[in-house]
Amino acid sequence: MFSFIQKQDTTHLSIPANPDDGTRRAFLGHSGLLLSGAAVALLAGRDALAKGGQSGASDARILNTALGAELEAIAAYQLGAESGLLQKPALDLALAFQGHHKEHADVLAKTIVKLGGQPVAAKEKYTFPVDTLKSQADVLRFAAMLERGAVSAYLGAVPVFGNRELAKAAASILGDEAMHWAILRNALGETPVPSAFMS
Amino acid sequence: MKKSGAAILVAGAVHALLANAAPAAALAHGDPVRGEAVYARCLACHAFAYDRTGPRHCGLFGRRAGSVQGFAYSDAMRRSNLVWDARTLDRFLANPLKTVPGTAMGYAGIADRQERADLIAYLKQVNDSAACRGQRRPPSAASSPPPPPASP
Numbered sequence: 001m002f003s004f005i006q007k008q009d010t011t012h013l014s015i016p017a018n019p020d021d022g023t024r025r026a027f028l029g030h031s032g033l034l035l036s037g038a039a040v041a042l043l044a045g046r047d048a049l050a051k052g053g054q055s056g057a058s059d060a061r062i063l064n065t066a067l068g069a070e071l072e073a074i075a076a077y078q079l080g081a082e083s084g085l086l087q088k089p090a091l092d093l094a095l096a097f098q099g100h101h102k103e104h105a106d107v108l109a110k111t112i113v114k115l116g117g118q119p120v121a122a123k124e125k126y127t128f129p130v131d132t133l134k135s136q137a138d139v140l141r142f143a144a145m146l147e148r149g150a151v152s153a154y155l156g157a158v159p160v161f162g163n164r165e166l167a168k169a170a171a172s173i174l175g176d177e178a179m180h181w182a183i184l185r186n187a188l189g190e191t192p193v194p195s196a197f198m199s
Numbered sequence: 200m201k202k203s204g205a206a207i208l209v210a211g212a213v214h215a216l217l218a219n220a221a222p223a224a225a226l227a228h229g230d231p232v233r234g235e236a237v238y239a240r241c242l243a244c245h246a247f248a249y250d251r252t253g254p255r256h257c258g259l260f261g262r263r264a265g266s267v268q269g270f271a272y273s274d275a276m277r278r279s280n281l282v283w284d285a286r287t288l289d290r291f292l293a294n295p296l297k298t299v300p301g302t303a304m305g306y307a308g309i310a311d312r313q314e315r316a317d318l319i320a321y322l323k324q325v326n327d328s329a330a331c332r333g334q335r336r337p338p339s340a341a342s343s344p345p346p347p348p349a350s351p
Contacts, residue, residue, distance in 0.1 A: 058296075061273070062305025068252040069243045127249040149243030156240070156306035160296055199240065 055162020060117030062157050063108050063166070066173075069153060070105040071122040073146055074098055079128055080139045090136055090187055094143065097180045104173050111166070137188060144184040150177040151198050226285055227316035234321025237314050244304075247325055253304060256322060257331035259283050264299070275301030288319050 077098035080086055086094055109119035133139050154174035161167040178198065186192040244253040254270040261284065265277035279299045281287045291298045292315050294308040309315050325331055 058301070058305075061301075061303055065244070065252060065303050065305050072251060127246075127251070129246075145239070145242055148239055149241065152240035153243040153306065156308070159307045160305055 056115045057117070059161050059163055059166055060112050060115040062160060063112050063115070064117060064120050066153065066157060066170070067105055067108040067112065068120050069150060070101050070108060071120070072126055073101045073150065074105060075122065075126045076128060076143065076146055077101065079130075080133075080143060083133065083139060085133070085136050085139050087136060090140060093183060093187065094139075097143070097147075100176055100180070104176070107169075111169075140184050140188050144181055144188065147177050147181040147184060150174075151181060155198060226289055226319075227313050229313075229316035229318070229320025229323075231317070231321040231324040233314075234317035234319070234324075237309070237318040238321055240309075247331055257326060259288075259322060260326050273301055273303040275299050276303070285319050285323070288322070289315050292318065 077094050080094050081091060081098070112119040129142070133142060151174055154170045154177065157170050158167045158174070161170065182192040185194070241253075241256075244251055245256055247256045249255050250267065250270045254267040254272070258267075261282065264279045264281035264283060264287075265272040276299055279302075281291070281299070289312075292309050293312075295302050295304045295306050296308075309318065
């Protein structure tokens with residue numbers, strides 16, 4: 001269950017094969033410091049968001065649905081990390097990606113508040129198909145399925161925001177999730193980028 | 200000259216009428232195998248057997264929109280008066296926010312008619328399968344069904 005990862009040329013992974021804890025902390029901390037342009041726009045004041053005009057309630061609703069999915073993804077990676085099925089470097093990938101989802105959720109919740117909405121809270125319990133998660137490959141495939149779905153979800157949200165700044169921010173998150181998907185596919189020994197377009 | 204111009208106009212009008220009539224007339228024939236690939240776009244939010252960010256898809260056909268017990272729908276969906284079948288799904292999935300203004304499914308939709316038909320064929324196939332049939336409660340999974348989340 002572990003061999004396919006070792007067969008993988010780990011130089012293709014953006015994370016060292018055996019990062020010590022310090023390296024990983026530095027990596028995660030660093031990414032936390034570098035707020036992207038879109039995140040900065042999301043954190044902008046009410047004035048910038050008000051440019052969306054009457055669409056604020058609708059935009060907040062769309063963001064809240066995205067937030068719900070992000071919170072589930074965080075829980076899914078937690079399940080994966082605690083499953084005992086993930087070995088390094090897959091475990092480090094899972095934790096790094098979970099960190100990104102936490103950043104997405106954080107920025108989405110703050111933006112929903114700025115739009116006058118009430119961000120959904122994480123559920124106490126999530127249902128996951130644990131019966132089908134028996135190996136590292138199963139867990140990575142499950143994560144890849146969620147990330148691929150997230151790309152489509154954000155792609156479907158981009159055209160329906162009233163405020164184009166929010167569409168841009170959603171596209172920024174979409175890019176991040178697409179990278180997760182490609183890396184997970186690569187770790188599974190699948191073609192990392194199977195097509196020129198996403199839908 | 201004049202005559203053929205009129206003929207073209209008439210032909211154009213007939214064509215426009217037919218184009219308008221098309222959605223109500225016949226739905227494209229769907230291929231569930233291709234539809235499964237389209238369903239990958241829904242998997243950030245939906246599962247067949249249990250509620251996630253979106254409601255479960257088992258039991259969809261014949262179900263009133265917004266009626267899964269314990270799922271926190273938008274008022275818009277609950278009041279949409281839709282009953283899900285191939286035709287209403289085709290309309291909703293083409294443009295969710297236009298079909299149900301105010302829906303929490305903030306998703307632009309699937310513009311391609313054939314892709315929608317394939318997707319609906321897949322939804323139907325799984326709904327008719329053992330995986331969905333006789334299943335009225337979420338399956339035993341990681342945890343018990345969550346309490347209804349705070350409404351968005």
